[in-house]
Amino acid sequence: MMTTHTDVLPTEGGLGNTPLLAVDNLHVEFSTRQGVVKAVNGVSYDLYQGETLAVLGESGSGKSVTAQAIMGILDMPPARIPHGEIRFRGTDMLKLTDEARSQIRGQRIAMIFQDALSALNPVFTVGWQIGEMFRVHRGMSKRDAQKKAIELMDRVRIPAAKQRVHDYPHQFSGGMRQRIMIAMSIALDPEVLIADEPTTALDVTVQAQIMELLAELQRESNMGLILITHDLGVVADVADKIAVMYGGRIVEKALVHDVYRTPAHPYSKGLLDSIPRVDLKGQELYAIKGLPPNLLAMPPGCAFNPRCPYRQDNCVSEAPPLYEISHTRSSACHYWREVLDGSHE
Amino acid sequence: MAATSEPILEVRDLVKHFALTQGILVRRQIGAIKAVDGVSFDLRPGETLGIVGESGCGKSTLAKLLMALERPTSGSVKINGRDMAKARGRELKSMRRNVQMVMQDPYTSLNPRMTVGDIIGEPYEIHPEVAPKGMRRRKVQDLLELVGLNPDHINRYPHQFSGGQRQRIGIARGLALQPQIIICDEPVSALDVSIQAQVINLLERLQNELNLAYIFIAHDLSVVRHISDRVAVMYLGKLVELGGDVEIYDRPSHPYTQALLSAVPVPNPDGRERRERIILQGDPPSPANPPTGCRFRTRCWKAQDICAEQEPPLEVRPATDHRVACHFAEVHDVVQAH
Numbered sequence: 190m191m192t193t194h195t196d197v198l199p200t201e202g203g204l205g206n207t208p209l210l211a212v213d214n215l216h217v218e219f220s221t222r223q224g225v226v227k228a229v230n231g232v233s234y235d236l237y238q239g240e241t242l243a244v245l246g247e248s249g250s251g252k253s254v255t256a257q258a259i260m261g262i263l264d265m266p267p268a269r270i271p272h273g274e275i276r277f278r279g280t281d282m283l284k285l286t287d288e289a290r291s292q293i294r295g296q297r298i299a300m301i302f303q304d305a306l307s308a309l310n311p312v313f314t315v316g317w318q319i320g321e322m323f324r325v326h327r328g329m330s331k332r333d334a335q336k337k338a339i340e341l342m343d344r345v346r347i348p349a350a351k352q353r354v355h356d357y358p359h360q361f362s363g364g365m366r367q368r369i370m371i372a373m374s375i376a377l378d379p380e381v382l383i384a385d386e387p388t389t390a391l392d393v394t395v396q397a398q399i400m401e402l403l404a405e406l407q408r409e410s411n412m413g414l415i416l417i418t419h420d421l422g423v424v425a426d427v428a429d430k431i432a433v434m435y436g437g438r439i440v441e442k443a444l445v446h447d448v449y450r451t452p453a454h455p456y457s458k459g460l461l462d463s464i465p466r467v468d469l470k471g472q473e474l475y476a477i478k479g480l481p482p483n484l485l486a487m488p489p490g491c492a493f494n495p496r497c498p499y500r501q502d503n504c505v506s507e508a509p510p511l512y513e514i515s516h517t518r519s520s521a522c523h524y525w526r527e528v529l530d531g532s533h534e
Numbered sequence: 535m536a537a538t539s540e541p542i543l544e545v546r547d548l549v550k551h552f553a554l555t556q557g558i559l560v561r562r563q564i565g566a567i568k569a570v571d572g573v574s575f576d577l578r579p580g581e582t583l584g585i586v587g588e589s590g591c592g593k594s595t596l597a598k599l600l601m602a603l604e605r606p607t608s609g610s611v612k613i614n615g616r617d618m619a620k621a622r623g624r625e626l627k628s629m630r631r632n633v634q635m636v637m638q639d640p641y642t643s644l645n646p647r648m649t650v651g652d653i654i655g656e657p658y659e660i661h662p663e664v665a666p667k668g669m670r671r672r673k674v675q676d677l678l679e680l681v682g683l684n685p686d687h688i689n690r691y692p693h694q695f696s697g698g699q700r701q702r703i704g705i706a707r708g709l710a711l712q713p714q715i716i717i718c719d720e721p722v723s724a725l726d727v728s729i730q731a732q733v734i735n736l737l738e739r740l741q742n743e744l745n746l747a748y749i750f751i752a753h754d755l756s757v758v759r760h761i762s763d764r765v766a767v768m769y770l771g772k773l774v775e776l777g778g779d780v781e782i783y784d785r786p787s788h789p790y791t792q793a794l795l796s797a798v799p800v801p802n803p804d805g806r807e808r809r810e811r812i813i814l815q816g817d818p819p820s821p822a823n824p825p826t827g828c829r830f831r832t833r834c835w836k837a838q839d840i841c842a843e844q845e846p847p848l849e850v851r852p853a854t855d856h857r858v859a860c861h862f863a864e865v866h867d868v869v870q871a872h
Contacts, residue, residue, distance in 0.1 A: 247726040348816070362817045363589075392588040393753060394814050397797035401813060419727050422756075422799030426806055445803045456728075463731035464801050465760030470779075473738070474760065476731035480696045496728075 207279055208235035209413045210259070210298070210381050215273035217254050220266060226484045228254045230437040231273075233511075236381065236413040243416045243424040243445070245460075246434035247481055252417045255434075256383050259415075260300050261290050277381070296326055299374035303386035305366035309358040315342075315369050316354030322376040341372040345402060364395035368402065375406055382407070383415045388423065400427060421460060425449060430517075433457045436482045436492030439511060443518035453520035453529050455497045491522070499524045540615075541576035542714055542747055543600070543633075548573045548609035550595055554822060567822050569595040571771035572609070574848075579714060580741065582748040584762030584779070586755060586794065588818055592771040593751045597717050600749065602630055613715070631661050634708040638720035640700035644692040650703055651688040654678070657710040664711055677706040681736060698729035702736065709740070717749045722757065734761060755798045759783050767791045770821055770829040773848055777856035787851065787863040790830045828861070836862045 217229035229251040236242050246252040257263045259275055261282065274281045277298065282290060302308040310318060319341055320334030329337065335354065342350035345368040358366055367387060374382060384403065388396035404427060407414050418424060424431060424445065431448050433441040433456065441454035452458040459477040479496040482488060488495050494504040503523060511519045514529075522528060551566035570592045577583050585593050598604045600611060602618050611618045618629050634657075637643035644653055654674045658665045665673045675685035681702040692700055701721065708716055718737065722730040734757060740746060752758050758765060765782040767775040767790065775788040786792045793812040800809065814833045819825055825832050831841040840861055848859040 247728060364817060393755070393797045394588055394794060395817070396799075397811065397813050398815075400799075401811075420799065421727070421801040425801045425803040426799040428803075449801070449803050460727060461801070463728070465734075465756045467759070467783075470760060473735050474731040476735055477728040478732075480698065481726055481728065 208276075209238050209278060210236040210415075211274075211276040212255065212259065213274040213276065215255060215258060215275065216271050217251070217258055217263065218269045218271060220269070221485075223485055227487070228268075228437055228484060229258070232432075232434070232437075232439055234432050234439065234442065236415060238380070238413055239407070239411040241407065241414045241416060241427055241429050243418060243428035243431045244434060245418060245421070245424055245431055247419055249436075249481055249484060250434040251437040252434050253385055256300065256385055256415065256417055259381075259383060260298060261294055262300075295322065295379075296377045297379055298381040298383065299377070299379035300383040300385065301367075301370050301374050301387050303389050305363065305370045305390075306358060308370060309366060311358055314355050314357055315361070319354075319369065319373050319376060322373060326377055337376070338372075341376055342369070344375075344406075345369075345372045347372075362395075363391055364398060367391065367395075367399055371399070371402065371406070375410070378410060379412060381413045381415065383417070385417045386419070387416075389418070389420070396423070403427075421464060433460075436487060437484065438492065438521060440493065440521045441519070442511070447518055451529055453514055453518060453525045454493075454522045455499050455524075455528055456493050458528055458531070459496075459498075499527055539578050539580075542579050542614060543577040544610075544612040544615075545576070545600070546574050546610045546612070548596070548599060548611060549607045550592075550599055550604060551607045565822050568771050568824060569821060570599060570606075571824075573768075573771075573773055574609075575766060575773070575776060577715065577747050577749065579747050580745045581764070582741065582750050582762045584758035584765040585749060585751045585768060586753065586758055586765065587768035588794075589753075590770075590818060590821065591768040592821070593768055594719060596768075597635070597719050597749065597751060600715075600717055601633055601635055602626060627661070631664070631711045632713050633715045633717065634711060634713040636701075636704050636708045636716060636718045636721045639724045640697055640704050641724070643704055644700055646692055649689050649691055650674075650678070650683075650695075653692070653703060654706045654710055657707065661711055673710070674706075677709055680709065680740070681706045696729075697725050698732055701725060701733050705733075705736065705740070709744070712744075713746070715747045715749070717751070719751045720753065721750075723752065723754065730757070737761065755783075755795065756801075767794065770818055770824050772829060772859065773857075774830065774859045775857065776848065777854070777858075781854065781856040784867055785856070785865045786867070787856070787858045787865050788830075788860045789834050789836050789862075792866050793833075828859075830860075836860075838862070 215232045219226045244252045316338040319338035323329040323334040323337050339350045428445045432439050441457045462475040490505040509521045509523045511521045513519045550570040553563045554565040555561045556564045655670050678685045775791045793814050796812045828841040831837040846859045846861045848857045
């Protein structure tokens with residue numbers, strides 16, 4: 190079993206240095222007909238004020254399930270959280286009552302989803318849906334909530350907000366819908382914003398608009414941002430630090446510049462090596478061999494071992510803990526030194 | 535690559551308008567969606583032409599026209615010198631054999647009730663001359679082997695395969711009729727990142743072995759650069775820039791191409807504060823009512839009066855094979871080498 194670890198940044202030393210949000214040794218399981226799926230297996234990460242943490246991973250890596258656990262929107266059952274803590278400003282949210290939890294959800298921790306069209310209700314106007322935040326959480330009147338909705342639509346730069354507040358989601362383009370989602374999520378000035386693949390369904394030109402908007406809102410309000418994505422380009426553009434997930438675990442945690450210069454885990458190194466590069470055009474791309482793991486039948490030892498070029502015998506017999514390389518980075522690989530040396534060449 | 539040989543595919547002034555009608559009893563045409571509006575290019579054997587552009591720019595309609603799934607409103611698609619738009623019956627059928635497609639989503643493009651053998655062998659039902667009945671199983675197994683799957687899995691169903699393997703099945707189906715041209719519509723965007731490189735390598739290997747010509751439609755511009763010999767940039771149904779990969783990526787001359795390239799996140803955090811970003815405002819205009827003159831002028835920072843009055847033709851830049859449709863075209867390298 191994986192041991193718990195010190196996080197990317199030192200947590201000791203004064204109140205000012207407590208993380209805004211700390212996920213500590215979180216485990217999430219789902220009971221299915223085929224057996225228990227361990228979707229998240231001892232994940233720990235910290236988020237500080239004004240910071241952007243990118244959680245990178247492919248489908249099934251547990252990145253979204255972790256986010257849903259933070260938000261408290263997992264269906265339980267079938268989901269179960271056997272171990273772990275999620276501390277928001279020092280309080281473990283998993284121990285709170287449902288009522289206390291819903292005071293935090295949406296108000297202090299908010300989330301943006303990937304598919305804005307299915308996340309919005311098609312039969313209500315967007316103004317009504319944005320205003321709902323104020324009516325429900327702040328007890329505002331319909332008219333005041335509407336006013337607030339227009340203000341927010343201006344803030345996320347939807348043109349002609351005054352007229353468009355009466356429009357329905359289908360009357361907006363994909364990028365504008367995502368702006369509406371963002372308007373709803375920042376309505377109550379949350380301290381933490383979780384963005385789950387916010388731009389995956391969008392064109393690159395619109396993606397650039399949305400990422401710029403998110404960065405600006407973050408600067409204005411100094412909120413902590415967790416960006417869940419599989420896009421190495423988006424991460425490089427905006428993140429301060431990064432947690433790479435594979436098979437329900439964090440395999441590497443580091444400051445963003447360190448990972449791109451010298452990855453310390455074979456999986457992160459493989460992902461970076463497989464990006465097409467101009468100087469290698471015409472040559473075969475480096476490809477990580479094999480397939481992502483099946484969560485119902487995880488390989489013994491390190492989950493990445495069947496695909497790993499650094500594999501030795503103990504990778505199959507013994508799951509690597511998250512080794513601390515420096516106080517800002519750690520890698521879950523027995524051979525992180527070799528991987529680091531290999532990245533330097 | 536094979537620049538000296540005759541083009542296998544010649545597209546000339548291709549136009550596809552979808553009529554917009556109004557009224558239930560008396561249907562009147564009130565306008566048209568100009569999905570593809572005058573597109574011309576050539577494709578040679580063994581060559582890859584990348585097509586990039588935002589959603590709604592007409593990339594997929596263009597693919598359907600090349601497959602003869604849609605009839606063009608005007609213009610021509612010539613395959614080996616024969617016009618596909620004029621062909622009917624048996625002739626059309628044999629021309630269609632020559633152009634096959636690899637779809638975007640390997641989860642919805644394979645029938646879950648059919649075995650892999652039936653899926654890959656289905657094209658032989660329509661074109662029995664390619665493989666006589668007794669030979670089919672053998673042929674399908676060869677195809678499975680060619681795309682890197684186990685030939686013994688011929689009786690399995692799609693759900694027993696992962697996303698990357700399913701895309702290989704889709705590719706094998708595309709190869710079954712031994713086409714010369716394959717249209718890849720976003721072939722890797724539905725796949726996990728660690729699997730994408732495997733499928734791109736497979737496509738490149740097949741191209742070298744079988745001398746295939748690819749039309750490669752994708753929104754991941756770094757993948758397009760890696761695989762393409764030439765790249766066409768589309769905006770609202772028109773090509774705005776067409777050139778070799780180095781010309782498009784290192785010397786982009788159309789403002790739209792420059793904006794598109796600068797919007798792509800570079801997977802390298804070094805120097806991100808200094809990167810030049812051209813962020814286009816708003817969304818593309820509706821193809822039902824495109825702007826007069828140059829279609830990009832409503833979002834363009836260089837637009838002058840002439841752009842609203844005169845439509846810029848797709849002109850060759852002097853001393854190159856690089857075509858740009860802009861009155862104020864000039865080279866501006868927005869992408870740092872990475």
